[in-house]
Amino acid sequence: MRHTISLLVRNKPGVLSHIAGLFSARGYNIDSLTVGETDDNTVSRMTIVTIGDDRIVEQVSKQLNKLIDVIKVVDLTDQPFVDRELVLIKVQAEGEKRSQIIEITDIFRAKIVDVSPKTITVEITGDDSKIQAIIELLSPFGIKEIARTGKVAIARGREAGKNKGGATC
Amino acid sequence: MLMSGSEILLDALEKEGVEVMFGFPGGAILPVYDAIYDSKIRHILVRHEQGAAHAADGYARSTGKVGVCIATSGPGATNLVTGIATAYMDSIPMVAITGQVGTDLLGNDSFQEADIFGITIPITKYNYLVKKVEDLPGIIKEAFYIARTGRPGPVLIDIPKNVQVAKIEYDGYPKEISISSYNPTIKGNPRQIKLAAEAISKAERPVIYAGGGVIISGAADELKQFAEKIEAPVTMTLMGLGGFPGTHILSMGMLGMHGTHAANHAVTESDLLIAIGARFDDRVTGKLSAFAPNAKVIHIDIDPAEIGKRKKADIPIVGDIKQVLQSLIKEIKTKSHSDWAKRIENWKAKHPLTYKNEKGKLKPQFVIEKIYEVTKGDAIITTEVGQNQMWAAQYYKFDKPRKFLTSGGLGTMGYGFPAAIGAQAANPGKVVFDIAGDGSIQMNIQELGTAVCSKLPVKIAILNNFNLGMVRQWQELFFNKRYSNTCLSGNPDFVALAKAYGAHGILVKKQEEVIPAIKEAMKINDRPTIIDFRVEPEENVFPMVPAGAAITDMIQLA
CATH class of the missing domain: 3.40.50.970 (Thiamin diphosphate (ThDP)-binding fold, Pyr/PP domains)
Structure with missing residues (x-):
């Protein structure tokens, strides 16, 4: 199963190496990983999407928690959360196909961010299903390139995400 | 006082109570060795850096204090790697100090440059590359603190040569340090301890499986008291030997691949396995599904990541073993298990560790x-x-x-x-x-x-x-x-x-x-x-459990 794990880490050099190293050393999968500063510039938030059964993901959380630079680990999968990804899609666009592509872009409330004689670049933000859907619709026109940010996620509601990976026992 | 990075390092080591360190000099660590020349700390010059890391490890294991080793950049640092990995696997407190090429040369494939920070990420509890001399005192303080607290482990500090030489106004070694993201759990959860005590009171065939954590935590006395109070036989891992007296009536010796008959059978037939500071290593468990198959498992460890890593724990207790055992001893009632004790005595008497001491042969x-x-x-x-x-x-x-x-x-x-x-x-x-x-x-x-x-x-x-x-x-x-x-x-x-x-x-x-x-x-x-x-060239270690077999599947002395 796919799990979305949100991490707060100390914003220090080498943190990313420690985390990426943990995944490769223990043979865990990373589907996507994003990182950026939070409102506190000494703390960064990482969103990692990983695949594994419950036992493996529990181990991932615990091992992440053990890293000295990791402040908090939350497996968002167990609670309501919002996730978004930004994707740039460069599509082949000539002749009457251009209007069709623009129509699809409108329906998805996506944006056209670049146009050339032969291509259109679409910017879309959304969750997995929305992105999957637009990619499917644009594919027949011929997708030349895709760039994805990877997922960012945050727990819903007023509370900060509940810590599930820590020493609860 | 205006002091160089090297002088600050030596002052910090003295303040940390380091009495002896093990090392080998070289180009990128020369300023530190120049400071060592004036230091009170004894420096033992090894002949290969691997020796320095193991010596620091032996110092640490025999005293419980943090061992210190020093090497130069590049090959000096990579020669420490096996020793650091050894200490990491056995949770030994160690601080390894390496010289590094100057920050202006970093990343240029300079002479004797190796990315020891990157190399040691998976084999250290934490590691540092010191970029500014201002950071050095705090980093050393953190390094020693991280190395010896929680589940101990080696910490590496890589210090570029220009940082060793740079001078700053040094106003003394920091007295305190706090790392917001690092707070090991020390006290066991009282609810879990109560649950454990209940399980112990119900058990008819309890076995204590004690690992290196008992020794690290300094909990040998508590373990003895605990085992005697509930009359539970004790088996130790290789790392746990000495954590419980080997000559004690309740001791069954080591378990696992070369464990005793009594230990392996007792674990297999137990209805309650109390794992203390042990991590269900494959050399201990053999075939995992056949390891203590009918037992409820209490697992006490300071590292939450060990709980459920290999075997599911019914009652996990995260905390420092000494403290957890102290609480647990108060919670449990005195018990005896005469039938169980008799069976174990019987196994011990019938199948002791043995070898053929033939005349004229040196075994x-x-x-x-x-x-x-x-x-x-x-x-x-x-x-x-x-x-x-x-x-x-x-x-x-x-x-x-x-x-x-x-x-x-x-x-x-x-x-x-x-x-x-x-x-x-x-x-x-x-x-x-x-x-x-x-x-x-x-x-x-x-x-x-x-x-x-x-x-x-x-x-x-x-x-x-x-x-x-x-x-x-x-x-x-x-x-x-x-x-x-x-x-x-x-x-x-x-x-x-x-x-x-x-x-x-x-x-x-x-x-x-x-x-x-x-x-x-x-x-x-x-x-x-x-x-x-x-000695006899063809003598073998028995008993032996083939890799991957159940631990009762023992090859005995023919």
Whole structure:
């Protein structure tokens, strides 16, 4: 199963190496990983999407928690959360196909961010299903390139995400 | 006061209470060695950096304090790697300091540059590359704190040469440090402790499975009290030996691949397994699904990530073992299990550890028994890895913690001798024996120079069978006696080698020479002694559980 794990880490050099190293050393999968500063510039938030059964993901959380630079680990999968990804899609666009592509872009409330004689670049933000859907619709026109940010996620509601990976026992 | 990075480093080490450190100089660490020249801290010059890391490890294991090793950049640093990995696997507190090329040269494939920060990420608890001299005091303080607290482990500090030289106004070593993201759980959850006490009161066939955590936590007294109060038999992992007295009536000795019959059967038939500071290693459990198959599991460990890593715990308790056991002892009632105790006594009586002591033959087990007798069980024993290690674990009965120093997790051949040097430096008046094989000893034999030069009277008992014995044993049992590359016919004359280094050497070929040789070695207190015991070449370690089999599936002495 796919799990979305949100991490707060100390914003220090080498943190990313420690985390990426943990995944490769223990043979865990990373589907996507994003990182950026939070409102506190000494703390960064990482969103990692990983695949594994419950036992493996529990181990991932615990091992992440053990890293000295990791402040908090939350497996968002167990609670309501919002996730978004930004994707740039460069599509082949000539002749009457251009209007069709623009129509699809409108329906998805996506944006056209670049146009050339032969291509259109679409910017879309959304969750997995929305992105999957637009990619499917644009594919027949011929997708030349895709760039994805990877997922960012945050727990819903007023509370900060509940810590599930820590020493609860 | 205006001080250089190197001077600050030495001041910090003194403030951390470092008495001795082990190292080897080189270009990128020269400013630090210049500061060492004026320092009160004893520096022991090794002959290879791997020796420095193992010596710091032996120092740490025998004292419980943080061991310190130092090396230069590039090859100096990479030579520490095996020693750091060894310490990491066995949770040993260590601080490794490496020189690095100047920050202006970093990343340019400069002379003797290696990315030791990157290399050691998976084998350190934490590591640092110091970019500014201003950061150095805080980093050293953090490094020692991280190394010795929680689940201990090695921490590496990589210091570029210009940082060692740069001067700043130093207003003293920081008194306190707080790391917001690092707060190990020390006290066990009272609710979990209550649940554990309930399970213990209901158990009819409890077994305590004690690991290295007991020793690290300093909980040997508590474990004894706990085991006696509930009359539960105790088995120890290789790392746990000495955490519970080996001569105690409740001791079943070691469990697992070369464990005792009683220990392996008791675990398998238990209805409650109390794992304390142990991590269900594959060498302990054998086939995991057949390990304590009918037991409820209480798992006590300071590291939450160990809980449920290999085997599901019914009652996990995260915390420092000493504190958890103290709380648990208060919570439990005195119990006795006479039927269970009788069965265990029966297993112990019927299937003790044994070997055939044939006349005219020198058996390695016999040598270890005699070392045990002559040293009255009170020596610090280090081992190499292989048969020598297993025989030492089986036939030397450890009654106290921090007396048995062995590379359990990583299984590093070449560990024992430099570790003995570290232990001897930490314990000047004590007898330190390295129980070695002829294969392993040659992996770090250059440290004879260190021991002679530093006047450390370490005793090295080489169980010399002219073979890589454990591998040879596997080839005999599982590879149709195809002895591929396990014969060491090119062994040196170890006695002559000892003499060449200025050490003492004794050759032993007969049973009756064993005790006099050990006594002779114990009289020498200003230089190391090698005893070359020419033991039976085809002797095997029994019992043995084949890799991946259930632990009751034991090959016994034929």
